[in-house]
Amino acid sequence: MKQGQSLHLNKEKIFKELSFDSENIWRIFSHMNDGLVITDYKQRIIMVNPAYEKMTGYTYEEVYGKNPKFISSGKTSREAIIEMWDHLNTKGTWTGELFNKRKDEEEFCSFMTVTHVKKEPESDSFFIGIMRDITERKKAEEEASYLAHHDSLTGLPNRMAFEQMVEEAIEDGQGKGTKLGILFLDLDRFKRVNDSFGHQRGDVLLQEVSRRLYAAVKDHGKISRFGGDEFTILVEDTEEKEETAVLLNKIFDSLRVPVRLEGQNLYLTTSIGVSFYPEHGESVEELLKNADFAMYQTKDEGRNNFSYYHEAMKDHSMEQFKLSNQLQEALEGEQLEVYYQMQMDVLSGEPHGVEALIRWNHPEKGTLSPALFLPLAEENGYLHEFDEWVLRKACIQVKNWQMEGFSNLSVSVNVSPPFFESDHFETIVNSALQESGLSPECLCIEITENNAIANLKESIRRIRRLKHKGVKVSLDDFGKGYSSLTQLKQFPVDIVKIDQSFVSQSNGNDENAAIVKMVIDIAKMMKLRVTCEGIETLEHYDLVKKQGCDFAQGYYFNRPVNSEECRELLAYMNNTKQF
Structure with a gap:
């Protein structure tokens, strides 16, 4: 008996097993929006519906007798494949995502439910797969995830993503004696740019600054736009302050060239504060807070420089906070x-x-x-x-x-x-x-x-x-x-x-x-x-x-x-x- 005849006989057995005649089965399958594929016990395709043909670009004649994995893009992880067969063998069914490829080589993601219908003899067994194209949904999810973790203006990771990166770096470094560096950058007097040129031009300037900082940092650390005109950088596996100083010099060099805006050369500077794990804190919050203290110390000392955090900065910061709260009293109380x-x-x-x-x-x-x-x-x-x-x-x-x-x-x-x-x-x-x-x-x-x-x-x-x-x-x-x-x-x-x-x-x-x-x-x-x-x-x-x-x-x-x-x-x- 030829292979095609054998497959055809298995197909008829499946119809009989489902208690439908061939005509009713085909009518149901033809009107499904989800792709459907049925294989025999050796996983050779014996039936697909029109939705499957439309989804993959292949006709029934082109897929007949082939293993469904022939449309795989190769991007489904090995772990996912092992999990699928483990579930099919133990539970008889599996639901998950597979990455496939259409006839025109376009990749797509499918949400699959595969059921193994076991019969005696084994040659009467078959597999039923229901496939839904979720490519657009996955793109939307990935875009939403990207927007949730990236700054929409500069494309850099945002504050949430940065804090996660630091948290993971701390967890990875615990017990290894690894030192991490946190750099907190604030552009000096950036508010004047917005006041003078408007926020739209200020945004253009921030985009240019972010490109320069990324170029300076990319081989040495992970950068984020923390908010406004603030940027943060994570430097992993840094053992000495001298290593961080190399990066700091690259940052200052990147901003030394003026930015051309509305026919004018704008010179930007930044004030930077640096803290180290675990010397200056063992949590993300502590490290960022102390790097922020150091950054404000830099501003107090004249800007366009950097400062390493030290404990006395907390007292200085509290003094600055008190003075800030007394400014109105100075004006109203004739203290000036x-x-x-x-x-x-x-x-x-x-x-x-x-x-x-x-x-x-x-x-x-x-x-x-x-x-x-x-x-x-x-x-x-x-x-x-x-x-x-x-x-x-x-x-x-x-x-x-x-x-x-x-x-x-x-x-x-x-x-x-x-x-x-x-x-x-x-x-x-x-x-x-x-x-x-x-x-x-x-x-x-x-x-x-x-x-x-x-x-x-x-x-x-x-x-x-x-x-x-x-x-x-x-x-x-x-x-x-x-x-x-x-x-x-x-x-x-x-x-x-x-x-x-x-x-x-x-x-x-x-x-x-x-x-x-x-x-x-x-x-x-x-x-x-x-x-x-x-x-x-x-x-x-x-x-x-x-x-x-x-x-x-x-x-x-x-x-x-x-x-x-x-x-x-x-x-x-x-x-x-x-x-």
Whole structure:
């Protein structure tokens, strides 16, 4: 008897066993949405329905006599196959997923129920398989799983996925003495980008940053976007801090190149905190918290750097938290005070003006430097209010001094990016001048170089409006940031203030001195006046005087003092003209 005849006889036996005639069986099978395949006891296909043909792309004639596994894609795990046959042999049925391939080589996933109908003799036994194509459902599930564990903006693993990765790394490392490193990154002053360019452009910037960080990290650790402008990195099997330092250098290098956004070069920096397992914690929560402490320590120390966690940071963090909660009290409780530092006219040797600087007379800690609390004010949204308070107080004080006889005295007031970029900035400046009676020509607004570059076009428009009213504008900390001479030419400022490091660190004949001379020469060509900070010695004063600097400021003349002491100094300097 030929094989085909034998298969046909088995098929008829199966129909008889199911108590249906062939015609009724075929009618039922033909209208099923699920694919159906029946094999004989040797697993040779003897029957398939139209749904199976449609699902696989094969006709009945093409599959007849073949083992159903001929459509396997080879991606079903060996464990799953072993489990299927174990269930069929012991329970007579199995349900699960198999990965198959259609005739056109397209892969698909099928949800299968296979039943082994055992008969005596064995040749009368057969297998029935019901197959449903669940490819789309699997794709949807995989996509949902991906979205649940990945950041939709950058495609990086998200916070949930990162915490799972760390948890698994800790479990794997327990008992092995393995050390893990956790890096917590926060982009410095990223909020300014969103405020200046909008959140859409900020998102573009985050995508570029994530690409750079991934490229720097991929061979050394696992990176995630933790949230906002925060990223976290897991470094496994790291034995020494030096190994982590290599990765840290790669990260800083990746951000050193400016990002081009709306025709401008944006320079980004990051502050990083590092914690190690098990030295700094044995749980995910502890490690992340301590890396976060270290990151904020980096920000407090000036940003664009990294810090390793140590136990004292907890106390420091608690102190910072307490100070943050007392900022409103400082504003409302008259704990703030304006200090003043002289700005000397180099040619005449007389006081030209004063720079207004804020201090906090804390009831428990004494007088606090702005370096201790202004970063907290910025972080907590108070910087705008602090700047406005200083502006109003300084205008009133200088007007009073003018009325006492210091008629030509001017005042310089630093304004932070949040204040300068606010919609009400110009209104507040006008209000401060009107309330104090101070002439606009006697007020100089100092903006930082990097702040002006962050939103160049709007900064230029705002500066021009201030100048139109008569207010002077100074570009502070020039040379400390990244602006070019071309950009300096665009700024309609009156004064360039050379960063104090160039003078204070100069011996009079080094590169710093050459830079001071170059900036002064360029400023003169552009009809700008120059203020040099950092004058701490007679040699510093002679240096800037020789180079033709207009105004000088520094400890050589006076440290910042309160209004009463400043008034006494003004009187003394006017009388003696010792400079």
